[in-house]
Amino acid sequence: MAINSDGCVPAVDVLSSALDPAVSLFHSLSDATRLAIVRHLADGEARVADLVAQLGLAQSTVSAHVACLRDCGLVQGRPQGRQVFYSLAHPELMDLLASAETLLAATGNAVALCPNYGTGRGK
Template sequence: MKENEFDFDMKVKLIHGFSNKTRLQILESIKDQEKTVSQIVEEINGNQSNISQHLACLKGCGIIAGRNEGKYCYYSLRNQHIKDLLTMFDVVLEDVQNDVACCERHID
């Protein structure tokens, strides 16, 4: 495998972490403040099992961090770069949203 192919594979894995509506909702939920699973579930109106699976994905990819305190685990964005990336998604989307809305080549 060429070095470039490895880089692309790693980028695809990273971007996959952001490519799900529930995961994006979780990330937006903890963008400015760490939260417990229960707080996230309540805020995005999800189901705990599903949210926990997505949190495990995000944590496994290194996008978020978990901190245990007593019987609770608090989740937060891993670092400022992740927060900046979420903000940049919004900036770029604002610029291209009409094209995205009209795109007929979107593949789920």
């Protein structure tokens, strides 16, 4: 953290550090594959093979996204023999997603049409 000539920490640095965990959380959920994995795990435990079959993606792709979610503390694994069954580490995550759905319903297509982050950007 930088300190300016007055001996104070600039507001931008304080704001940034205070928001870093939330930025990381939302970034971890910003990928469609990771969000689909979270939604699938909301229904219960699943192995990577189950997620591969459900999502129709390569095993390496699903494994990488599950590892990301696990590293973020959103998903946990339960070894059973040679298999690992993954589940949500914090079911409260589904409350966050439900709130997001409510917000999306309230904003209509505004988020999807956003020139920076919308689904139609660059097209």
